[in-house]
Amino acid sequence: MLQQPVLSAKQAYGEQFDVKGLNFFRRLLLALQNKEFVVYFQPKVSIQDMKIAGAEALVRWNYDGQVLPPVKFIPFCERTGLVIDIDFYVLEETCRKMREWMDAGMQLVRISVNFSKYHFNEEGVAERIYNVIQHYGIPPEYIEVEFTETAYLDKEELLESTVDKLRSYGIKSSIDDFGSGYSSLNLLQNMDFEVVKLDKSLLGKGVENDKAKKVISSIIHMAKELDMEVLAEGVETAEELKLLRGLKCDIVQGFFFDKPLPVAEFEKRLRAGGYKEDGSVKEPERIKMELKDVEEIGNSSKNEANSSLNRYLNYEELYDRKRNNGMFIAGLVMLLVAITVLLITFFVIKSGKFGKKEANVSSVVEKTYTQAEVDELVSGRVALAEEETRTLVEREYLSQIREVAGEYSGMTNYLRSLYPDNLVFTDGSRYNFVAINKDLKQSDVLEELFVRDEATGYLYYTDASGNKTSYLGIDVSSHQGNIDWNSVKAAGIDFAVLRCGIRGYGTGKIVEDTQFKNNMLGASNADLPLAVYFYTQAITTEEAVEEAQFVIDLLKPFTVKGPVVLDVESASSDERIKDLTAGQRTDIILAFCDAIKQAGYTPMIYADSRFYTLRMELERLEEYDKWYANYNNLGRDPSASIWSYNSPLLFPYKYRMWQYSNTGRVNGIDGNVDLNVLFDKWW
Ligand code: C2E
Ligand code: MG
Ligand code: MG
Numbered sequence: 001m002l003q004q005p006v007l008s009a010k011q012a013y014g015e016q017f018d019v020k021g022l023n024f025f026r027r028l029l030l031a032l033q034n035k036e037f038v039v040y041f042q043p044k045v046s047i048q049d050m051k052i053a054g055a056e057a058l059v060r061w062n063y064d065g066q067v068l069p070p071v072k073f074i075p076f077c078e079r080t081g082l083v084i085d086i087d088f089y090v091l092e093e094t095c096r097k098m099r100e101w102m103d104a105g106m107q108l109v110r111i112s113v114n115f116s117k118y119h120f121n122e123e124g125v126a127e128r129i130y131n132v133i134q135h136y137g138i139p140p141e142y143i144e145v146e147f148t149e150t151a152y153l154d155k156e157e158l159l160e161s162t163v164d165k166l167r168s169y170g171i172k173s174s175i176d177d178f179g180s181g182y183s184s185l186n187l188l189q190n191m192d193f194e195v196v197k198l199d200k201s202l203l204g205k206g207v208e209n210d211k212a213k214k215v216i217s218s219i220i221h222m223a224k225e226l227d228m229e230v231l232a233e234g235v236e237t238a239e240e241l242k243l244l245r246g247l248k249c250d251i252v253q254g255f256f257f258d259k260p261l262p263v264a265e266f267e268k269r270l271r272a273g274g275y276k277e278d279g280s281v282k283e284p285e286r287i288k289m290e291l292k293d294v295e296e297i298g299n300s301s302k303n304e305a306n307s308s309l310n311r312y313l314n315y316e317e318l319y320d321r322k323r324n325n326g327m328f329i330a331g332l333v334m335l336l337v338a339i340t341v342l343l344i345t346f347f348v349i350k351s352g353k354f355g356k357k358e359a360n361v362s363s364v365v366e367k368t369y370t371q372a373e374v375d376e377l378v379s380g381r382v383a384l385a386e387e388e389t390r391t392l393v394e395r396e397y398l399s400q401i402r403e404v405a406g407e408y409s410g411m412t413n414y415l416r417s418l419y420p421d422n423l424v425f426t427d428g429s430r431y432n433f434v435a436i437n438k439d440l441k442q443s444d445v446l447e448e449l450f451v452r453d454e455a456t457g458y459l460y461y462t463d464a465s466g467n468k469t470s471y472l473g474i475d476v477s478s479h480q481g482n483i484d485w486n487s488v489k490a491a492g493i494d495f496a497v498l499r500c501g502i503r504g505y506g507t508g509k510i511v512e513d514t515q516f517k518n519n520m521l522g523a524s525n526a527d528l529p530l531a532v533y534f535y536t537q538a539i540t541t542e543e544a545v546e547e548a549q550f551v552i553d554l555l556k557p558f559t560v561k562g563p564v565v566l567d568v569e570s571a572s573s574d575e576r577i578k579d580l581t582a583g584q585r586t587d588i589i590l591a592f593c594d595a596i597k598q599a600g601y602t603p604m605i606y607a608d609s610r611f612y613t614l615r616m617e618l619e620r621l622e623e624y625d626k627w628y629a630n631y632n633n634l635g636r637d638p639s640a641s642i643w644s645y646n647s648p649l650l651f652p653y654k655y656r657m658w659q660y661s662n663t664g665r666v667n668g669i670d671g672n673v674d675l676n677v678l679f680d681k682w683w
Contacts, residue, residue, distance in 0.1 A: 028073065028082055036062045037086060039093045040260035041111070043269050044231060044253045047244060048575060050282075051274040053251050054110040056146070057094045058260045059086060074116075083116040090114070091129065095136035095143075097263060102138070106270065112144035112174060112195075120158040126165035133171065140170035140663075144195060148176045156190070163191050168479065168671030170662060174231070179219060188226060196223045200234020200254070207239045217247045224248070224506050238278065250575075434613045440622060441654035445679070458492070459660055459677055471495055471678040475533065475659070478515040480669050485519075485526035487668025495529040495678065497565065500554050502535035503547060505576050510550050520558055529683040531562030533606060535569070537576045539584075541591035548595035555601075562682050563604035564596045565627060568611055586617040593624050602682065606659075609651045618653065628655040631662045631674070656680050 031037060039057050046053040061068040077083040091113045098108055119125045133143055145166060147159060163173045174195035175187055179202045188196070198219060205212035216232075223230045232244050235254030244252055256279040258269065274282045445461070451468075452459050461470035472492065476483060477499035488496070498520060499513045513519075516532075523530055534551050538544040551564055566589060580588070593603035606627040612618055628651050657678045664675035 024076060025080055025082070028077065028080075031061060031063070032082075032085055032089060037089055037093075038062050038067075038262070039090050039097070040262055041266035042253060042260040043258050043266065044112075044251050045257050045275055047241070047249055047252050049274065049578075050276065052109055052269060054112065054144070055266065056253065056260070057090055057111055057113045059090050059114075060260075078116055078118050081118060083118050087113065087115050087119065088128070088132065091132050091143075092136075095132055095138050098138050098142065099136045101267075101270075108139070108142045109270065110142050110144055110172070112146050112172075114146045114148075114176065117148065120162070123158070126162045126169065126171075129166065129171065130169045133169075141172065144172040144174055146174045146176040146197065147193075156187075160191050163193060165671070167192055167194075170672065177233075179215075188222070188228075193228060195229045195231055197253075198230065198232045198249075203232060203234055203236075203240050207237070207243055213243065213247075216243075220247050220249055227504060227506055229506075241279075436652045437619065440618055443652055443654050445655075445658075450677075456492075457661070457664065458675065461677055461679060469679070471681050473497060473657070473676040473678055474664065474666060474669075475499070475674045475676060476515070476519060476669070478513050480515070480671065480673055482515075483519060483522060484668035485522035485528065488523075488666055489526040489528055491667040493528065493666060495531070495562065495681070495683070496523050497531040497533055497562070497676070498523065499567075500532045500534055500551055503537040503543070505537045508537065508576060510547060512554065516554070524558070529562055529681070530560055531565060531604070531682070532560055533565035533567045535567040536588070536592065538588050538592070539577060539580060541587050544588040544591035545595050548592045548599075551596070552599045552601075560601070562602070563625060563627075564601040565604040565606050566592045566596075567606045568616070569607060569629070570611070580615075582615050582617050585615055586620050589616065589621060589624075593621075604656070612651070612653070625657075626653065626655040627657040627659065627676075629659045631659050 038060050040060050041055040041057055043052050044054040044056065045051070059070055059074070061073055074083060074086070077086055094111050094113055098111065101108060115125070115129075129143075129145060130140070133140055147163075166173050172194040173192075174197050175191075175193045176197045177199040178196050180199035187193075196219075198216065202212065202216055202219075207213075220230050229250050231251040231253060232240075232249050233253050235241055235244065235252045235256045237256060240254075241252060241256060257275050258281075261269065269281060272282045276282055449462050449464070450459055451462055451466075458472055460468045460472065463469050471494040473495040474488070474493055475497035496519075498516060500516045501510060501512045503510050520530070532551065532555065534547055536544070536547055538547055547566075555564075568585070568589060577585075589605060593605070596603040602625065604625040604627055605621060606629060607616070608629040612626070612628075630651065657676050659674055659676045661675040663672045666673055
């Protein structure tokens with residue numbers, strides 16, 4: 001991955017590059033090769049609920065046992081071009097870590113990395129960033145790139161196109177140290193940053209004097225008007241926190257909570273999930289399960305489990321570290337590991353499914369079990385899951401189990417395979433087990449009937465004889481810019497869903513999508529069957545009706561035969577809708593759908609499985625069509641496995657359409673576009 005620096009040491013330094021400089025340069029190159037740079041993470045905290053909203057990755061140099069801060073080497077690296085390698089190194093290390101967290105089934109938070117202005121001596125930075133993220137399979141919305149405010153006086157165009165490209169890949173950009181330099185307002189106006197980071201120099205003064213306070217307040221206000229998220233850096237005191245909360249700042253970062261932390265420390269913070277008002281770390285959430293539950297289902301296998309278990313888990317260490325969590329967790333871990341080992345043994349022997357890695361697995365297994373023994377265990381754990389719905393074990397323990405279970409790419413998938421009658425997914429820091437409601441219309445989609453076009457990555461559903469039965473569609477919004485709809489049609493796209501508007505999650509105002517009318521005309525002229533969607537942030541049924549009326553009015557001049565979809569989804573900041581109960585949200589959806597139906601359109605709902613199952617009452621929404629969102633990790637690479645993370649079977653209820661990608665490519669559209677399989681057409 002290491003690339004040559006853009007400028008050689010000599011070019012950068014010319015005659016002034018003395019022996020000392022050269023030695024330092026060589027030493028830094030060596031440091032890169034030896035991976036002496038380490039990444040620290042400083043938590044970012046959501047000001048409303050004090051939960052961890054993300055983190056910033058900050059580089060350190062582990063130099064002969066000392067930890068050197070960036071100020072000691074980054075300026076030199078900038079002058080010599082080495083900073084490009086360092087920034088990509090930090091990005092890669094960050095993605096590598098995030099991959100581990102994903103594989104351990106942890107809920108990701110967005111991590112930002114700093115990119116120096118020296119990247120703007122060449123094109124292709126955005127592409128390179130995207131490639132790294134893709135390589136590790138990190139959903140792009142979990143990565144943010146920070147650009148320093150003052151850095152771009154002479155490189156504005158390249159910065160602008162980089163920010164645009166990053167956005168088209170789904171990667172967020174932020175403007176760092178805002179308020180420390182001079183070109184700020186220009187940058188805000190001309191570029192599409194998602195986040196503005198207020199420089200720490202603004203803060204101290206704000207607490208003391210009114211004028212400085214007004215400056216901060218105005219910047220926050222302006223950023224909000226521009227639909228940007230506002231983060232304040234360098235928060236050191238409770239007064240500063242209070243001031244920022246009063247000024248409606250979204251996110252805070254600073255020593256009041258934590259300094260940049262080594263990864264192991266940061267992982268502890270992730271587990272704790274947030275902070276108290278005084279800046280101290282919240283206690284990790286405890287498990288609800290009692291020891292007796294564990295013993296009841298575990299008695300039969302516990303002793304046998306112990307002997308193999310002890311070889312893989314260091315019990316002393318586990319126990320010491322979390323003494324407070326009590327014996328029952330250790331018991332539970334033992335039990336789950338035991339079950340895991342038993343099941344793997346069973347599968348290896350009975351089905352030969354893991355043939356390729358058999359050697360690996362059998363080295364973990366000491367004894368084999370009969371079908372009856374395994375059945376008994378299986379029924380035990382399903383009972384356990386049903387009883388303790390929505391609750392399981394702290395991630396730390398789960399990831400320990402995973403090491404033994406190493407066959408599986410992700411803990412969630414692994415649990416899914418163990419609990420076939422439950423939906424299993426992570427929500428926040430918890431594993432959720434939701435029993436499948438057999439009274440609802442069930443999906444009859446079969447994995448093996450999908451075919452994927454190797455060249456384009458387009459996915460189709462077929463009948464048993466291999467004939468295509470589905471339709472391929474895109475959904476678009478202003479993010480796609482101007483679209484050449486005739487090319488889209490010629491590329492084999494069967495239909496399109498156009499975003500007609502949104503309610504802003506910051507402002508709460510309804511806004512028409514700036515490309516809607518353009519898209520409507522273009523797509524109609526190209527003769528594509530059309531549907532529309534509206535992104536809701538309604539928190540009352542009145543607002544839902546207002547949204548429906550907005551859509552109905554907007555559609556009047558056009559002929560739309562396809563569904564009118566309500567997009568029910570989380571936003572990067574869930575503030576507006578975060579307190580809705582499943583019942584309230586269902587009322588809101590019903591109010592929208594009823595109004596749409598009365599106006600003569602077909603309503604439809606768009607959400608992911610977490611929203612469908614935890615945040616709505618699906619049994620009240622049976623009559624409406626569902627559009628199912630599950631596109632994480634399905635990159636553009638057509639050879640990548642569709643099913644590893646993304647099986648449509650992970651959602652058990654009937655749906656009419658499935659969004660399976662957000663990184664599709666279609667002729668006539670610049671950048672990424674969402675791809676959908678429609679099972680049942682409306683035209
Ligand atoms: P930055 O991006 O503005 O990062 C924030 C800096 O503020 C960090 O310093 C952080 O430790 C410090 N900080 C955080 N909270 C507080 C607080 O409450 N009070 C005070 N006084 N300081 C706080 P750090 O880690 O020494 O980094 C300094 C700068 O070095 C960064 O400023 C960034 O510009 C640069 N840097 C760090 N890592 C990288 C990197 O990987 N690539 C590039 N190009 N630059 C980096
Ligand atoms: Mg920064
Ligand atoms: Mg900064």
